[in-house]
Amino acid sequence: MAEREQVRKPAPVERESETTETPAASERGEKIKADLDDLLDEIDEVLETNAEEFVKSYIQKGGQ
Amino acid sequence: MAIAKTIGIETEYGIVHRGTDEPNPITASSVVINAYLAAAGYRTDSRSDVVAWDFTDESPGADARGYAPTGSLAPEVETHLVNAVLTNGARYYVDHAHPELATPECGDALSVVRYDRAAELIAQESMAAANRLLPGEQEIILYKDNSDGKGNSYGCHENYLVDRSTPFARIIRHCTSHFITRQIYTGAGKVGAELPGQRTDEVPFQLTQRADFFEEEVGLETTLKRPIINTRDEPHADPRKYRRLHVIVGDANPSQVSTFLKVGTTALILALIEDDAFPREIEFAAPVASMRHVSHDLTLREALPLADGTTITALEVQWELFALARKWVEEKGTDLVGGPVADMVLQRWEHVLGALERDPMELADQLDWVAKYRLLDAYRERHGIDWNDARLRSMDIQYADMRPNKGLAWRIGLEQLVTDDEARRAMIEPPADTRAFFRGKCIEHFPDQVVAANWDSLVFDVGAKSLRRVPMMEPMRGTAAHMGTLFDECDSAVELLRRLGNQEPRIGDTHG
Numbered sequence: 001m002a003e004r005e006q007v008r009k010p011a012p013v014e015r016e017s018e019t020t021e022t023p024a025a026s027e028r029g030e031k032i033k034a035d036l037d038d039l040l041d042e043i044d045e046v047l048e049t050n051a052e053e054f055v056k057s058y059i060q061k062g063g064q
Numbered sequence: 065m066a067i068a069k070t071i072g073i074e075t076e077y078g079i080v081h082r083g084t085d086e087p088n089p090i091t092a093s094s095v096v097i098n099a100y101l102a103a104a105g106y107r108t109d110s111r112s113d114v115v116a117w118d119f120t121d122e123s124p125g126a127d128a129r130g131y132a133p134t135g136s137l138a139p140e141v142e143t144h145l146v147n148a149v150l151t152n153g154a155r156y157y158v159d160h161a162h163p164e165l166a167t168p169e170c171g172d173a174l175s176v177v178r179y180d181r182a183a184e185l186i187a188q189e190s191m192a193a194a195n196r197l198l199p200g201e202q203e204i205i206l207y208k209d210n211s212d213g214k215g216n217s218y219g220c221h222e223n224y225l226v227d228r229s230t231p232f233a234r235i236i237r238h239c240t241s242h243f244i245t246r247q248i249y250t251g252a253g254k255v256g257a258e259l260p261g262q263r264t265d266e267v268p269f270q271l272t273q274r275a276d277f278f279e280e281e282v283g284l285e286t287t288l289k290r291p292i293i294n295t296r297d298e299p300h301a302d303p304r305k306y307r308r309l310h311v312i313v314g315d316a317n318p319s320q321v322s323t324f325l326k327v328g329t330t331a332l333i334l335a336l337i338e339d340d341a342f343p344r345e346i347e348f349a350a351p352v353a354s355m356r357h358v359s360h361d362l363t364l365r366e367a368l369p370l371a372d373g374t375t376i377t378a379l380e381v382q383w384e385l386f387a388l389a390r391k392w393v394e395e396k397g398t399d400l401v402g403g404p405v406a407d408m409v410l411q412r413w414e415h416v417l418g419a420l421e422r423d424p425m426e427l428a429d430q431l432d433w434v435a436k437y438r439l440l441d442a443y444r445e446r447h448g449i450d451w452n453d454a455r456l457r458s459m460d461i462q463y464a465d466m467r468p469n470k471g472l473a474w475r476i477g478l479e480q481l482v483t484d485d486e487a488r489r490a491m492i493e494p495p496a497d498t499r500a501f502f503r504g505k506c507i508e509h510f511p512d513q514v515v516a517a518n519w520d521s522l523v524f525d526v527g528a529k530s531l532r533r534v535p536m537m538e539p540m541r542g543t544a545a546h547m548g549t550l551f552d553e554c555d556s557a558v559e560l561l562r563r564l565g566n567q568e569p570r571i572g573d574t575h576g
Contacts, residue, residue, distance in 0.1 A: 032429045035477040040442055043459075046470060051458035055213070058461050061089055061161035063076045063218025064286040064312065 066335040067306075068400045070225040070498055070539040071176050071327050074166035075316050076159060076218040077187055077466070078207035083199070089161040092194075092204050096163055097146045097156055099193035100186060104491075106148065107511055115507050117147040117157065118516035118523055149517040151492055151508040152182060153500030160287070162218050163190070163206065168500030169519075169539050172402030173328030173409055175495050177320045178482045182490035184208065184318075187466050208316045208473075209464035210273035213457060215258050217277045219286065220316035222327055225539055226307040227338045228299075234337055235309065236282055236293050241346040242333045242385060243292055243313045244368075245378040247272050247358050249416050250326040252315035253433035255440065255451065255460040257360065267360050268451030269440070271433045273315045275359030281351050286312055292351055300519035302537040309334065313355075318464060318473035320481040321430040325416060328402070328409030332389040335401050341392050346381055347371040362437070364420055379421055386413050429479050436463050439476060502542030502571055505551050506560075513557035526558045534561070536571050546570040 048054040079096070081087035147157040153168030165186060167179035187206050194204045211217045226235065251271030258276040270276075283291035296310045311330065317323045336342060348354045349369040357366055358378045367375035390410055398406040419426040427434045440456050449455065465471035494504030506514050506522055515531065516523040524532045536542055547570060554560040564570065 028429070029426070032477060036428070036439065036442060039439065039472075039475055040446060043443065043472075046462075046472070046475070047455070048458050048462060052454040055454050055457045055461065058080065058212050059214060060078050060212040060216045060218060062216040062287060063160035063162050064221065 066338040069331040076162035083202035096190040100190035103193035118518040153494035153504035169498040171497035172405035181487035206466040222311040245381040251433040253436035496544035499542035510557040
């Protein structure tokens with residue numbers, strides 16, 4: 001049916017397939033991972049010290 | 065017929081006042097705003113005060129205020145309820161016990177990102193300025209989120225200028241399917257759910273902050289029984305020509321890519337709706353339930369029931385809408401939807417849908433929910449804890465902490481579409497391509513003569529017997545191009561008004 005046809009995604013355009021496997025993309029992936037590891041290493045210094053108390057006390061008035 | 069899309073967003077920030085026995089969020093909100101205004105050099109003396117908001121054109125009930133500030137603080141801290149207009153054309157005020165920043169009217173999605181980032185920087189400077197004034201043991205912290213995890217929600221609303229002649233029923237039909245499914249890239253992520261009877265182990269993590277709070281398909285409410293389509297009809301412009309679609313389903317996004325796609329795709333969809341460019345309607349059988357199911361489904365593969373008995377996934381709906389938008393742009397061009405920025409929207413939209421289909425984790429530097437999920441999941445694995453551990457909910461809240469050194473969103477390496485230098489300029493300078501230019505420049509040049517402002521008017525005190533009100537009913541007039549060198553040539557508001565009166569309409573006259 002024509003209607004079902006429309007549900008399918010359009011044929012990917014070329015720039016999409018070009019960008020998926022480029023070295024730049026995988027470098028970017030590695031950088032994201034390195035950033036995450038760095039953040040996890042230092043995160044405990046940043047996090048609220050008493051998580052349970054902090055979560056309990058975080059109360060907001062309802063808005064729009 | 066599609067008209068040029070003027071866009072703005074308004075964000076209510078969460079607020080915490082530490083180190084005081086009786087924290088009052090209304091007072092604290094006034095303190096941060098007044099502290100910013102004073103630090104940024106806005107007039108705060110008793111005679112002129114800052115430029116006040118003009119409520120004469122606001123519809124009753126559209127703005128539920130009426131509470132008085134309570135509590136007492138150090139005498140140098142201003143606590144009166146503030147409602148200011150900034151030189152960048154933005155509005156900064158207290159709404160429902162939250163500080164709220166409304167961007168100026170913007171001409172494209174990238175401009176919205178720039179002014180939303182400017183608003184974040186204003187929020188940061190506001191906190192810093194307030195904390196300089198408060199006693200040492202006290203601190204006020206703002207959060208760019210939409211829920212406290214206990215059933216209280218506050219909004220990040222979008223506003224789009226729409227052709228008045230477009231039947232509202234058509235807007236409802238097509239926006240509903242877009243709002244249900246755009247959550248896959250607009251969500252800011254949340255640990256757990258806030259629905260009565262829903263257990264955290266059933267929804268350890270969901271895509272959006274807001275989906276749990278929608279109970280109706282269409283309605284006027286914004287604070288309870290929230291509807292997917294909000295019917296507030298207050299165009300802040302010529303009501304014969306324009307409608308303002310007030311969108312309340314979105315999350316407040318620290319991610320610039322999420323904000324960019326949220327407003328960029330919605331502006332395109334609205335242009336298609338105005339041109340009636342949809343070959344079919346994707347009518348959901350149960351929109352409210354589908355809204356939640358999309359938010360609760362991290363696989364993005366859940367089959368959602370349609371009214372015709374078939375099913376569809378959120379990704380399939382978004383691919384269909386993307387294809388229609390691309391086709392519309394190929395035929396109609398980009399003039400009405402942000403020029404070259406519309407091409408950027410289409411390109412990013414396609415990239416993000418492709419990545420969501422392959423592996424959403426590819427978007428950990430682009431989308432809020434992915435960035436947050438990846439961080440929390442990695443922390444969970446490293447410490448061998450469950451999703452109901454308070455540390456993960458704590459990190460969820462802290463993702464949106466506006467302090468640059470504490471907020472996890474600012475440390476996680478999210479892609480920036482605008483530089484902070486650009487955003488810093490946007491804290492002062494209005495957009496050049498909407499009426500926000502006229503508003504902002506009048507406040508910059510004539511702070512003593514502009515006694516009140518609204519989205520669609522400015523009120524001047526030029527020493528005559530009565531005040532002069534200048535209507536601005538055309539959002540795309542009063543731009544830098546319309547004003548030319550007028551602000552440089554006028555030494556006073558009197559002269560500005562005289563020259564505006566003598567020349568062809570530049571600001572708002574609809575027969576110009």
